[in-house]
Amino acid sequence: MFQAFGLYTHIQANRRRSALLIAGLFVLFYLLAFGLAILRRAWLDGGTGAFEAILSASLRDCLWVAPAITVGVALWVWCGFRLNTFILNLTTGSREVDRSNAPRAFHLLQSLCISRGMSVPKLRILEVEAPNAFASGVRPDQYTITLTRGLLDALDDRELEAVLAHELTHIRNGDVRTMMVAVLVVGIISFLGELIYRVLCESPGLWRLSSSRNTSDKGGGGGRIAAILVALLFIVIAWQLSIVIRFALSRRREYIADAGAVELTKNPNAMISALRKIDRKGEIEGVPSAVMELCLDNPRSGFSDLFATHPSIEKRIDALVRYAGGQAVIAPAVAETEAPAA
Structure with missing residues (x-):
């Protein structure tokens, strides 16, 4: 996968795959809207009581509001593109150097x-001990690489060069732009999903209201309950699949960014050594999870690794050893003195 002759083929394939996944996110957003329309018809308005009639009316509602939904999501993404660097800098407290x-x-x-x-991106330092780094910006005037103080202190020049090359590869491949769209769209879906879950769990009065409606409408109660269950199923599917797509987008990109770092530096051992030094130490306290998903490493372990946005350090090192000619075990003297391959 990481051999030089195949790297750009993998980059292009990953871009096409990412475009399909992003399109899938928007489809899930409309699925969520359809579920909400069914829930509104069946629960709040009561509908006509018949399952087919509720679905038909909900579909008409969804088609009517689809243009407004599209404009609203597009406006949200546009605002995120315009303000993403400002928000990240404000959230993390990094400073430009x-x-x-x-x-x-x-x-x-x-x-x-x-x-x-390439034009040189802006460079920012985050004064925390955790060794980590991330790229941000969706336009050339926004491109920024942020390094933590812990990373600068922990890595030697060759390792730091590899990390910078990794983040530059994210910028070159348009990864930051793709992940920004994913974060913004999934953020809306997750917010609505969690909001509905809390309303259902914390408002038992709504269930009693539904039950009373079923009692007063002998012919349509079963249809209304079925419609509510279908609506909840659509909402849960949209919510969970959006998270899975977000994970899929992130994991694949880290492997390719590691390969890009090797392609730029011609030194796979430097990337391996840097990954070993940051392994399980990169958690930056006080920053949102969306920021950690942009980082060089977003540490997870055990069962939670199934839901991690990054492949484990062990898997990334294994890929560099198998496909990029890196060494599984690097002696300190070799790591520090070996010259980059020509």
Whole structure:
């Protein structure tokens, strides 16, 4: 997968796959809207009582509001694109640096960009001990790489260069833009899903209201209950599948970004060594989960690894060993003194 002749093929294939997954997210959003329309007809309005009539009326409602839903989601995504860097910087509390106050990182970043004819992204430092990094921005004037103080202190020059190359690959491949769309769309679906769940669990009076309606409407109570169950099923499917798609988008991109780092630096061992140093240490306290999903590592363990946005460090290292010519065990002397391959 990571061999040089196949890297760009995998990048293009991943872009097509990501486009399909993003389209799937929007389909799930309409499925969620349909479920809400059914729930409204069957529960709040009462509908006509017949299951088929409730579904038919709900579908008409959904078709009527579909344009408004599309415009609303598009506006939400546009606002996210415009404000994402500002919100991230405000949320994390990072500060912008330049050659004068971060010469080592700035020099390595500039050299990598010159080697590929790229403009140099902004560089920011987050003053926390956890070793981690992330790329942000959806337009060239927004592109930013943020490094933590813990990462700068933990890595040597070759390892830091590999991490910067990893984040540059995310920018080159448009990963940040794709993940921003995913975060924004899934955020709406998750918010509505959790809101409905809380309403159902914390408002037993609504269930009593439904029961009283069923009692007063002998002919349509069964249809109304069936419609409510179908609506809840649609909502749960949309909610859970949106999370699965978000995970699928993130995991694949980390492997390709690791491969891109090797392609830029010609030094798989530096990437492996950097990953080993940050393994299970990258959790940044006080930042939202959406920020951690953008990071070099988003540590999870045990059962929670099934729902992690990143593949485990062990799997990423294994891929670098199998496909990029890296060494499974790197002696300290070799890691520090070995020159990059030509």
